[in-house]
Amino acid sequence: MQASGQTVTHDIVIVGGGLVGASLGCALAPLIERYGWKVAIIEAAPLPAKSLDEAWQPSFDARASAIAEGSAQRFRQLGVWEAMQTEATPIKRIHISERGRLGATRLNADELGVDALGHVIPNAWMGRVLHQRLNALPLEWHCPAKVDNITPTPQGHDLMLSDGSRLHGALTVLADGGRSGLKEQLGIGSRREAYQQTALIAHVGVSQPHQGVAYERFTQAGPIALLPLPGQTMELIWTHSTGHEQARLDLSDGDFLAQLQTAFGDRVGRFTRVGQRHSYPLTLITAEEPVRPGLAVLGNAAHALHPVAGQGFNLALRGVMDLVEALEKGELAKRPLGDMTTLQAFERQRAQDRANVIRFSDGLIRLFGMNLPFLPHARAAGLVGLNIIGPLRKGLARRAMGLER
Numbered sequence: 001m002q003a004s005g006q007t008v009t010h011d012i013v014i015v016g017g018g019l020v021g022a023s024l025g026c027a028l029a030p031l032i033e034r035y036g037w038k039v040a041i042i043e044a045a046p047l048p049a050k051s052l053d054e055a056w057q058p059s060f061d062a063r064a065s066a067i068a069e070g071s072a073q074r075f076r077q078l079g080v081w082e083a084m085q086t087e088a089t090p091i092k093r094i095h096i097s098e099r100g101r102l103g104a105t106r107l108n109a110d111e112l113g114v115d116a117l118g119h120v121i122p123n124a125w126m127g128r129v130l131h132q133r134l135n136a137l138p139l140e141w142h143c144p145a146k147v148d149n150i151t152p153t154p155q156g157h158d159l160m161l162s163d164g165s166r167l168h169g170a171l172t173v174l175a176d177g178g179r180s181g182l183k184e185q186l187g188i189g190s191r192r193e194a195y196q197q198t199a200l201i202a203h204v205g206v207s208q209p210h211q212g213v214a215y216e217r218f219t220q221a222g223p224i225a226l227l228p229l230p231g232q233t234m235e236l237i238w239t240h241s242t243g244h245e246q247a248r249l250d251l252s253d254g255d256f257l258a259q260l261q262t263a264f265g266d267r268v269g270r271f272t273r274v275g276q277r278h279s280y281p282l283t284l285i286t287a288e289e290p291v292r293p294g295l296a297v298l299g300n301a302a303h304a305l306h307p308v309a310g311q312g313f314n315l316a317l318r319g320v321m322d323l324v325e326a327l328e329k330g331e332l333a334k335r336p337l338g339d340m341t342t343l344q345a346f347e348r349q350r351a352q353d354r355a356n357v358i359r360f361s362d363g364l365i366r367l368f369g370m371n372l373p374f375l376p377h378a379r380a381a382g383l384v385g386l387n388i389i390g391p392l393r394k395g396l397a398r399r400a401m402g403l404e405r
Contacts, residue, residue, distance in 0.1 A: 010038045011337050013169030016176035017043030020299035020316045022130035026078045027324045040140040052132050061275040062122045064235050068314045080129050087125040089228045090116035092212030120227045156294040156338050170337040178301040193284040198245045200238045205273030224264050245279050291347045294338035311357045322349050
């Protein structure tokens with residue numbers, strides 16, 4: 001038990017034990033064993049004490065994430081994919097279209113010689129698998145606890161926690177989603193660009209098997225995405241102009257499903273059921289200083305993207321793996337943890353990947369959001385052309401799979 005007022009020194013302190021922070025803890029496992037690093041994880045929310053042996057009973061409304069095939073490969077490296085994929089729904093095809101236009105692009109796993117383009121996994125199950133792996137590691141947990149104060153020092157950062165603990169980290173990683181205010185406390189600004197759009201998210205039942213097809217359908221009001229889930233269920237991400245979503249949140253289930261049917265069409269048959277509806281505003285956010293001496297910012301704390309291309313968590317997971325690779329290179333070069341030479345090399349690699357993903361997702365939103373004369377016809381022709389030209393379609397598929405940066 002930590003004595004009152006005593007500061008305990010760690011090599012790495014991870015602020016946030018959600019999917020990004022937990023993935024980082026798992027990825028550090030070989031380095032903890034090899035170098036004896038002392039690692040602490042701080043998580044504000046109580047973690048459910050459930051093991052993989054307990055029966056998994058997901059609710060109809062359990063939130064899920066699209067995991068690209070590249071991310072599945074990274075989870076294989078962490079030794080958690082075998083357990084994680086037991087609750088994963090494979091994405092066999094991706095269908096991209098624009099409402100009112102004939103053009104469409106289809107990405108097919110068989111054509112690329114892979115079992116799946118990606119997978120949809122309940123967030124709670126991913127968390128359970130990752131935390132089960134963390135339980136086998138010599139980590140120090142502070143949960144539930146939050147960081148009340150963080151102070152830079154010449155050797156890293158001092159952290160004062162709500163549970164009375166005092167920690168020092170040679171390297172502190174902010175993986176708390178950016179909601180804690182720690183970036184602001186440290187004077188790290190963020191660039192924000194509001195899309196003036198709000199995402200409405202819910203699970204919907206469909207009248208016919210989805211056959212592992214994910215849909216991205218662009219409409220004048222914004223894109224509608226449907227992701228396959230177990231059985232005849234799909235996750236809906238419906239983008240609205242901000243202010244217009246409330247009317248649909250207030251609709252009865254029957255009226256909501258009728259409006260969704262009109263907006264999306266009948267490619268998945270009839271919409272038969274809708275679960276709890278949630279909404280959140282869409283803003284492109286990027287941290288202005290993702291690294292500082294003794295500090296790295298990961299996940300939504302570093303970047304929040306439009307969900308149109310489903311790349312947010314996949315981008316974050318690549319950041320996790322790149323950071324661990326950079327830290328090992330720094331250790332081999334005899335540099336201290338938190339050294340800026342190591343962190344700047346990490347950030348150079350992340351900056352290019354981040355810029356490519358933002359350009360890809362942001363470009364889609366802006367292209368399909370324009371209503372200039374003749375542009376809808378050009379977009380339709382482009383979707384048709386993309387579907388016909390194999391190399392271009394395969395390039396888009398590899399981007400969707402997270403296999404190209």
